[in-house]
Amino acid sequence: MSQPLLEARNVVKRYGKFLALSGVDLRVQAKTIHSVIGPNGAGKTTLFHTLTGTVPLTEGSIVFDGHDVSRRTDYQRVQVGMARSFQVTSLFPTLSVHENLRLAIQGTHPRQALRLWSLIRLAPDQSDAIESILDKIGLAQVRHNLSSALSHGQQRRLEVGMALAAKPKAIFLDEPTSGMGIDDIDSMKKLIYGLRNDLTVILIEHNMGIVMDISDTITVMQQGKVLVEGAPGAIKSDQRVRSAYLGGMITGGR
Numbered sequence: 001m002s003q004p005l006l007e008a009r010n011v012v013k014r015y016g017k018f019l020a021l022s023g024v025d026l027r028v029q030a031k032t033i034h035s036v037i038g039p040n041g042a043g044k045t046t047l048f049h050t051l052t053g054t055v056p057l058t059e060g061s062i063v064f065d066g067h068d069v070s071r072r073t074d075y076q077r078v079q080v081g082m083a084r085s086f087q088v089t090s091l092f093p094t095l096s097v098h099e100n101l102r103l104a105i106q107g108t109h110p111r112q113a114l115r116l117w118s119l120i121r122l123a124p125d126q127s128d129a130i131e132s133i134l135d136k137i138g139l140a141q142v143r144h145n146l147s148s149a150l151s152h153g154q155q156r157r158l159e160v161g162m163a164l165a166a167k168p169k170a171i172f173l174d175e176p177t178s179g180m181g182i183d184d185i186d187s188m189k190k191l192i193y194g195l196r197n198d199l200t201v202i203l204i205e206h207n208m209g210i211v212m213d214i215s216d217t218i219t220v221m222q223q224g225k226v227l228v229e230g231a232p233g234a235i236k237s238d239q240r241v242r243s244a245y246l247g248g249m250i251t252g253g254r
């Protein structure tokens with residue numbers, strides 16, 4: 001197997017005396033969709049937090065694209081190509097879809113970032129990048145609408161677009177379909193699947209239909225550890241996963 005884009009070794013995270021992650025190993029191959037699933041409290045979000053630098057590691061190492069990022073800040077990890085989808089609350093509600101993306105793109109350029117509120121003139125390649133993101137996230141038609149006027153599903157796609165502005169090599173999506181209706185879920189699923197052409201997706205998702213349909217690899221977590229990892233077919237038929245763990249939750253599939 002080729003060198004992974006992301007390799008986490010023996011990741012331990014303690015919150016005081018509580019051991020949230022007890023030695024997690026994770027290898028994510030480039031240009032794949034790698035999902036992390038497991039019951040509530042298994043440690044999925046904590047794992048994401050440690051990978052993206054939102055919380056510091058207690059022990060272990062994380063190498064991304066050849067860089068040891070174990071002790072780097074979240075911002076430094078963005079600079080080497082790790083992006084995390086923002087929460088809805090980080091959209092600028094009084095700005096349009098286009099202006100939100102414009103600010104996200106300016107924010108990735110040190111000199112322009114200092115003038116974040118001035119919406120300065122963009123270089124042609126930056127304008128092209130906005131158009132490409134608008135197409136990808138399916139919001140070209142509503143580019144002039146205020147982000148606060150978008151549906152929940154559209155706002156979540158815009159969050160993904162904001163993360164794409166940094167031209168990441170990998171994007172971390174934590175429950176991107178939560179709270180969505182069926183149409184929005186389908187749009188998000190198509191968007192995530194399409195991202196795989198250009199970058200690597202690391203996904204936490206409770207909707208098993210989506211996970212089974214679009215993942216290349218699935219890591220199943222339980223009580224702060226990796227229980228099993230494999231392709232969707234293998235995970236679906238894994239007895240440990242089925243009976244001891246997910247029970248009837250696995251219903252989707254290609």
Ligand SMILES: Nc1ncnc2c1ncn2[C@@H]1O[C@H](COP(=O)(O)OP(=O)(O)OP(=O)(O)O)[C@@H](O)[C@H]1O
Nearest residue numbers: 015018019020038039040041042043044045046047
């Ligand atoms: N800041 C914190 N302080 C103390 N304990 C925490 C903290 N954050 C998470 N935990 C605990 O760590 C464990 C793992 O939580 P985490 O949110 O990572 O699980 P999860 O698999 O993402 O769950 P869910 O599917 O419900 O989002 C839980 O028992 C949680 O209560």
